[in-house]
Amino acid sequence: MADIGRLAGAAAEAKQLAQDDATRRNGAPRILSPSSLRGDNIDATTVLTTTLGTDGAKRPLTADDLAAFRQNVRVLGKRFKGGITARQVVDMSHMIDRKRAREEITVAVPASARGVKAGGKVDRLEVRFITNASKKYGASRHHVLVEFMGYSTAVASGAMTAVKAAALMRKQQLRFDCDCGRHTYWYRYVATVGNYHAGRPENGYPKIRNPNLVGVACKHVLRVMAEIEGAGLVLSFLQRAIEKGRSSESGAGSIRANQKEADAQAAKQSARPTARGARSGDRDYDRSRAALRKASRSTTTRPKTVAGGSKRVAALAAEPAAQETLLGIIKQLGITQEQAIAILKGASNAK
Template structure:
């Protein structure tokens, strides 16, 4: 990665799949252990062996406060599941909903944490690029930079656009062959429901369970309850996913990428497509994103921005309607003042003007 702030594009799919396979292998090994600490779906539903001791941070009062799980905790977990699922309707979630939920229902910082930032705070401050690098039909792979404390240089976020088939059919049904049709379809597609997966540990241990029970998981399913790291099932996405969702929602880079992808779909015989950025394109996009500070705005913040813009426009319109009073030049005002005070007579002024004196010359002569 020495030659690029983005890194080499070649091999990115293999890198992402390798991380996913390693994650799956580690998870399967953890569950097969005789002393496994994974709280399974059956156990959460009540099939609990009281002789098996597992621990939770539910109701923790200190940074390392853990205690043994009780039957009451299982009931609370089931309640938390129902509450979390009530936030998600149907199959998938929109990019804007991910941002809104991360803001309105954040995972609180750990007790005693030195840095009290939430995931959306960290996304705004630490993750400055999220590039769509390749697509195969409804799945688009994004690469983001890693945070300052990460043991890797970049992360892979997989996004599955659930309305891809509908988008392809929209173009097939369109009578117009205008090239704007793929762009319009791409813009529609990025506002529809999607699923996602990230290869970071934050997603793996804190949020993959939520995405699984919420039906917006694009990776391996996780049904082991996060009893230690996120027992209250707060938050929705890691900082890498949040930056990707912001780019999907608003960025021209994502719109351009999806447009090219949909153009290939439009030209195909069976509504399928593969599309990949060139290295130079990815480097340029990464440099542009890294060079400017991009905000991540919720729906409420966008509504406030629109209200302020409307207020400014209304004030500008009102100001244009106000009749402006024409202010006389300063030397003209000095002459009028001299006439009023008697320092200058009308006849003298008439003589001076007859000889071609300007207002400035007259005012200078008067010493005013």
């Protein structure tokens, strides 16, 4: 089973890694800065190389390259407005990253969440996820930070139950960051220009690794997005965060996952077919994700119609004639549909 390690201290570890990365970045030579990209600083670009239009071989950067890069930035900058959805992250990602997510990243669990304030009021929810690492590059786990931009509305909107608000929030705009090399060298710049980065922005154009600015997310982020879209655990975690935000004056409460639950969840995820069915095509990933979504719907948002003894009730309710009769009875009794289902469930369990 993939191990996610201790949750205590995970946030501090992630912050330290981010700081180390920022220090490394500050000392990095040969960065194509925004002013050089504009052509304002031609001397600085003469020592730079790119792989644009080659099969990965480096060649000196030209003025035409800069124009092509600027065009890439313009196109990308127009694409998003203050965030990206989990669905878009998956849909726009590289096939190779999806394949790696499917084959290598078996576990992704939320560890902690906190409401972040901006301008004196709650602005977004910051959730720290932990995933297993592929173990190819020395790391034993990775930290994926996801900011849910729909949080302030979810907290403020009393019209919706917390679980409904959470279900909506996970489909809305978000921003993300990962501590791995793939995100750092290929995608952080793309995320910065696209305005969906969480954490440190990157202003140096990825002229060697990703000159065409293609792809969106590394395997860790993709795995986390699949959980955000489909997992019941993430839904209930977001629900808890919203409840916490609603109960605190400022809306900026924080919550933590407990180690035992996270370990149990990690074990459950490791045993999922997604992790094992690694050899087939990409459709497989989509199918398992759809199954995940279905499973989470049946266990979280609509538990009353499918759980336990209500199976027969559900079958009966599928008959049009029976439906009409049932609705008539519900109306006469002046009860809600949920109450009616609970009563019927009790009756069918008692048999």
